[in-house]
Amino acid sequence: MDKLKSGSSAMEGHGAYNRHAKLPAGGGELATPFLERAAWRVEFDTSDRPVVVADYGSSQGKNSLAPMRAAISVLRERLGRDRPIVVYHEDRPTNDFNSLFEVLHADPGRYAKGDNRVYPCAIGRSFYENVLPPGSVDLGWCSYAAMWISKIPTLIPEHFYVQRSPPGVRAVFERQAVEDWRSFLSVRSLEMRRGARIVVAMPGADDNGESAFAPLMDDAKEVLAEMERERAISAEERERMVLGAWARRKRDLTEPFAGVDAFQSLIVEECETEALPDAAWVEFERDGDRRALAAKHAAFFRAVFAPSLAAALTRVSSGEAGAFEAFADRLQRGLRERRAANPAPIHSLVQVAVFAKTG
């Protein structure tokens, strides 16, 4: 097995991400007003062609419903109720698209409800490639996805989380992240029409590069060490585990635009750091239920990060039935116990930026 995988940002399937990714949902909620403003600012020509909205890194779709409803509501106000609106949900080919389509079709909050001129679609291709024709997108949305880098550039000694790695390793990851951000903006710009807008929201780092997720990652690292001692995983498997996520500082988002009028015909329209209080912690402060708090943190970790870690396991990559579940169950249980013993909030930062396509 190649030790360095491509960036493996698969979320847990069977709708698990839909059920447990409340934290990304909160980040998306903070960014939704940016999306509404962007929808007001998109410049339309006089034709009656369908309007194109693209949701990059949709995962299983639940977290996209409210932002898409908000965007469509603005577009309807501007363009009337007859104008066709096509909404593309994009994610990697291994994404759980069955859960996505179930949500699009049957969720009580589905955005196409009562609007038969809205056409939802899906695309199974990495957003580091072009996924739509040149000049076709009016409004883009990318929430809690662009922190996943395109490939894992190096293994991380002693941990799986790059924010806890030596400076040399961090530097290698940062180079990849810088390159990926420029690639992401370039391919998006090519897909956008003139006058289009794209809103990107992602969990970020503070100005010193620190991320609020590090303590949760440390807990998971300790559970993995227990699992290695129990022989549930091997030392080699543990060494291969790497999360391909990079927490950007606010200035990293605007770096390609420094000293130039535009980067790939894009300009920065807004760029803000928002504080995202941990909703699970807020509930814990009210009810004091440390087990409920720990359960939420552990379920979140499992749905978002366990598949990336499990990709390092021989039994999982060879497709052994139940191998992922056994690994994830044990990891989740250990994490729940640790978090319950030492309750701590995950008060994170969200970087939100809006880019406009010019000229």
Place this chain on the structure above:
Amino acid sequence: MDKLKSGSSAMEGHGAYNRHAKLPAGGGELATPFLERAAWRVEFDTSDRPVVVADYGSSQGKNSLAPMRAAISVLRERLGRDRPIVVYHEDRPTNDFNSLFEVLHADPGRYAKGDNRVYPCAIGRSFYENVLPPGSVDLGWCSYAAMWISKIPTLIPEHFYVQRSPPGVRAVFERQAVEDWRSFLSVRSLEMRRGARIVVAMPGADDNGESAFAPLMDDAKEVLAEMERERAISAEERERMVLGAWARRKRDLTEPFAGVDAFQSLIVEECETEALPDAAWVEFERDGDRRALAAKHAAFFRAVFAPSLAAALTRVSSGEAGAFEAFADRLQRGLRERRAANPAPIHSLVQVAVFAKTG
């Protein structure tokens, strides 16, 4: 539980349809020259907008690869290699889209290989509704899908297959099929641009309304009777089982066009009945391996029809783990034994029609 379900045309998931639907693949192969001719005849304006190809009722995608390659090849010859081509694969929301995207991304025969101006997408909505914006489709394809009617209009006494039902029941199904065919053509026409073409292929009946699948259905009916005697299924469950498929005669396809210049701005460009020899039978004639023949027929039946029958089972509709597999395994085994004891070919007919959007 409501006794009459909506037309339940789900194929077996986890890629089973991709592996075992060789017979529909053969029908699609017969219809591919019609698609190539249609691709030559699509009328394009002078703009460089993306060309839109729609694959209605794609299921898990494997059977769409060769026809889409053929269509794209013609379009490339006509329009050059830079013109963006968007391909939409449509099926019901419960379709196995995860298998579809795996095929689109990784199958050796994927049509986007080596052509970065081809953009595959998926849509999870019934083709009895509009699934794309008005006037947006250049070339449509619908292979082995339009025989599934939109809803089950009545139960069938003694059998699950309408071709084996009393005249009164057949008449009720036929009315539904006639109405559905008109609906299908109407919604497709609305989606098509002027000068667009759509090719529809489906397993058909001969001029007397007889279908070559009836003996296979009779075998399955006998196996279900055994299962009822074994109490593997209940009498009520058996009664609720209905296949919502209707085998059309050639003249049924052109019926909406009789005596009018055009139906919903569509005209019939071609309409043919093709004979589809049973490829499994051809192999059997060569190797005499009756068990291999029976295994192919039984696997085909399972992948295509078992999910529709299983929808009548309380344990399946309530989501009990393994309930579908237990039912389908037993049915497949019984069918294999019956077919091996009495080898018979399924030499079927395929109706292929091409419609052009005028005016």
